[in-house]
Amino acid sequence: MNIRRWFVAFPFIGDEIGGSHISAINLIAGLNPSCVMPRHRSSPADGMLAGYLTDRHLSFIAAPNIKFPRAGLQNTTMRTLLSGARIISQFITLSAFLQRNRVDIVHTNDGSMHATWALPARLSGAKLLLAP
Secondary structure (H helix, E strand, O other), X not given: OOOOOEEEEEEOOOXXXXXXXXXXXXXXXXXXXXXXXXXXXXXXXXXHHHHHHHHOOXXXXXXXXXXXXXXXXXXXXXXXXXXXXXXXXXXXXXXXXXXXXXXXXXXXXXXXXXXXXXXXHHHHOOEEEEOO
16 A cells, blocks of 8 residues: 655744744654655754754754845835835745645744745645644
């Protein structure tokens, strides 16, 4: 019998480790590798979270490092247009990353990751799993 293997991305920001990170990493460690192949994402690739994943013997793939505009900047029409163009470009970059890595499901577990990965998942054809 041929079992389908699912590729699941777990996007994280790598500059901190909190309860949601530990919870998701414990989930990852408990997955059956013959059925699910996690595609962890850490940014930066050498950050605190990357070290934690390495210590747990969990491999990861560094996704493109994107930067979205910060709230509170003075908005001019040109800045707004440039910010919008940059956001669209970054969504396309993340979508291409998901396609290139054959990701079937994107599992996010905090608000910033939900907002960052929802559209790229949709564009790539991956399903989005929002964990509270």
